[in-house]
Amino acid sequence: MRPARSTARTRPLTLLLRGLAALLGLVVAGALGPAPARAADRAEPAGALAAGLHISDGRLVEGNGNDFVMRGINHAHTWYPGETQSFADIKATGANTVRVVLSDGYRWSKNSAADVAAVIDRCKTNRLICVLEVHDTTGYGEDAAAGTLDHAADYWIGLKDVLAGEEGHVVINIGNEPWGNTDPAGWTAPTIAAVKKLRAAGFQHTIMVDAPNWGQDWQGVMRAQARTVYDADATGNLIFSIHMYSVYNTAAKVTDYLNAFVDAGLPLLIGEFGGPADQYGDPDEDTMMATAEQLGLGYLAWSWSGNTDPILDLTIDFDPGRLSSWGERILHGANGIAQTSKEATVYAGGTGDTKAPTAPGTPSVTAVTASSVSLAWPAATDDTGVTGYDVVRVGGTETTAVTSTTTSATVKGLTADTAYTFAVYARDAAGNRSARSATVGARTGKGGSTPGGACSVGYRVIGEWPGGFQGEITLRNTATAAVSGWQLGFAFADGQKISNMWGGVATQNGATVSVAPASYTSTIAAGGTVTLGFTAAKGAANTAPVAFTLGGAACAAA
Numbered sequence: 001m002r003p004a005r006s007t008a009r010t011r012p013l014t015l016l017l018r019g020l021a022a023l024l025g026l027v028v029a030g031a032l033g034p035a036p037a038r039a040a041d042r043a044e045p046a047g048a049l050a051a052g053l054h055i056s057d058g059r060l061v062e063g064n065g066n067d068f069v070m071r072g073i074n075h076a077h078t079w080y081p082g083e084t085q086s087f088a089d090i091k092a093t094g095a096n097t098v099r100v101v102l103s104d105g106y107r108w109s110k111n112s113a114a115d116v117a118a119v120i121d122r123c124k125t126n127r128l129i130c131v132l133e134v135h136d137t138t139g140y141g142e143d144a145a146a147g148t149l150d151h152a153a154d155y156w157i158g159l160k161d162v163l164a165g166e167e168g169h170v171v172i173n174i175g176n177e178p179w180g181n182t183d184p185a186g187w188t189a190p191t192i193a194a195v196k197k198l199r200a201a202g203f204q205h206t207i208m209v210d211a212p213n214w215g216q217d218w219q220g221v222m223r224a225q226a227r228t229v230y231d232a233d234a235t236g237n238l239i240f241s242i243h244m245y246s247v248y249n250t251a252a253k254v255t256d257y258l259n260a261f262v263d264a265g266l267p268l269l270i271g272e273f274g275g276p277a278d279q280y281g282d283p284d285e286d287t288m289m290a291t292a293e294q295l296g297l298g299y300l301a302w303s304w305s306g307n308t309d310p311i312l313d314l315t316i317d318f319d320p321g322r323l324s325s326w327g328e329r330i331l332h333g334a335n336g337i338a339q340t341s342k343e344a345t346v347y348a349g350g351t352g353d354t355k356a357p358t359a360p361g362t363p364s365v366t367a368v369t370a371s372s373v374s375l376a377w378p379a380a381t382d383d384t385g386v387t388g389y390d391v392v393r394v395g396g397t398e399t400t401a402v403t404s405t406t407t408s409a410t411v412k413g414l415t416a417d418t419a420y421t422f423a424v425y426a427r428d429a430a431g432n433r434s435a436r437s438a439t440v441g442a443r444t445g446k447g448g449s450t451p452g453g454a455c456s457v458g459y460r461v462i463g464e465w466p467g468g469f470q471g472e473i474t475l476r477n478t479a480t481a482a483v484s485g486w487q488l489g490f491a492f493a494d495g496q497k498i499s500n501m502w503g504g505v506a507t508q509n510g511a512t513v514s515v516a517p518a519s520y521t522s523t524i525a526a527g528g529t530v531t532l533g534f535t536a537a538k539g540a541a542n543t544a545p546v547a548f549t550l551g552g553a554a555c556a557a558a
Contacts, residue, residue, distance in 0.1 A: 064345060080305075134173075134175045156172055215271070246280040357433075363423070459472070486522075
């Protein structure tokens with residue numbers, strides 16, 4: 001329920017925040033109670049669940065009985081269907097799972113059976129477990145545009161031919177955050193009904209259910225009713241998903257919630273979570289990741305790219321070579337994906353791959369600017385195939401600078417006239433990492449900050465309604481040095497009036513708009529991009545601005 005992770009297409013910002021500010025941190029302690037009959041004690045259909053992912057003794061396991069701990073990333077496929085390279089790029093980070101945003105057609109354009117089949121093929125090609133979710137249910141009961149879990153269940157039933165036989169590769173997340181803050185107790189009955197409807201239709205897949213309160217369960221409804229919901233599934237093949245954002249801003253809140261499920265023998269994972277602070281709180285992602293690792297629980301970070309407010313984009317513009325600070329934390333920080341992810345054994349014949357690739361050859365410098373260094377290196381080899389490379393800066397400490405799926409990369413955002421040393425690691429599909437390559441040194445050129453002018457701007461309308469609309473502005477720095485303390489200017493032609501903006505601070509005088517950066521967008525690296533989102537009032541016409549300036553100098557149209 002965090003505004004920063006909301007996409008333009010998920011829900012209006014005001015709906016996300018309604019009622020939360022005064023209630024942050026209040027996680028009602030629902031009593032889960034001891035488990036009278038854990039999944040391992042149930043009579044599982046002979047051979048059916050063992051053929052794929054299933055729950056055993058409160059744990060998600062594979063068909064061979066091995067624990068499977070998700071270490072993955074959310075990807076907004078339904079809004080960015082052309083970003084198919086993202087599946088390979090996500091795998092190259094070392095992730096073992098991707099949670100894929102889909103639509104059942106209630107709120108957004110329906111993902112067809114052919115499209116979903118292609119998504120599953122991409123997951124399997126890239127050796128990823130696929131969590132498929134319907135996003136149209138988000139905030140039901142509070143957001144009038146949201147669909148029901150029953151509608152989502154019908155969508156999954158319509159995909160039965162596509163999903164059949166994929167129990168070892170696919171988890172069905174019935175609906176994303178399927179209840180808002182209005183009467184969250186109403187979540188329980190529709191959740192049970194949707195699960196039963198899928199089972200009656202013959203689905204044997206692991207089913208994932210999200211919590212109410214926009215996924216954060218701050219009133220403890222899922223926590224209190226989890227045993228009832230779990231026992232309603234005769235197969236015992238059900239896992240709960242908690243989304244952890246601003247509510248979970250202390251270590252105690254995180255550990256209390258996660259341990260409650262583990263102590264009760266009920267399966268749980270963190271299906272979404274964020275870390276960067278905003279005005280509503282500072283999520284304790286360090287405790288989330290550390291506790292998930294300690295307890296052997298899965299986590300799926302939100303999200304690869306494409307958020308209206310990019311604070312939770314792991315990559316900038318879907319470019320795996322341009323990780324955000326959030327991306328660095330998730331991928332390369334303590335208890336992060338690179339350190340803890342293990343590939344599903346279904347992709348290794350049930351035995352697992354423990355052999356690391358050979359070290360890459362010595363990198364060479366192919367280009368240098370005041371803020372970047374481009375490198376290339378001879379490929380590493382591996383018995384199952386190299387899937388990615390980590391370029392690191394070597395000094396007093398070793399820091400990952402960029403990742404790549406090819407044998408070249410450009411390290412950006414460097415300081416002018418400064419000496420750097422780089423080396424490269426290779427990774428395979430199972431997450432095994434090679435020894436480090438030999439190092440290479442480079443010195444960046446001389447340069448300075450650019451106040452404006454070397455820029456391009458893209459403008460688009462995300463959605464419209466009577467009297468208003470939501471827009472997005474993408475500002476790219478095309479200079480060879482970083483831009484700091486920028487000021488963007490433009491004018492509306494039809495009397496539009498901005499009412500709210502994220503990613504920047506708008507000041508409007510008549511038709512003229514001036515935008516100053518937010519704290520987290522104040523610096524745009526050379527070649528970098530920031531995205532601004534806003535809502536505004538409008539009349540009958542809504543003509544897009546035709547000219548933009550940065551620091552008083554004209555920007556090109558993107």
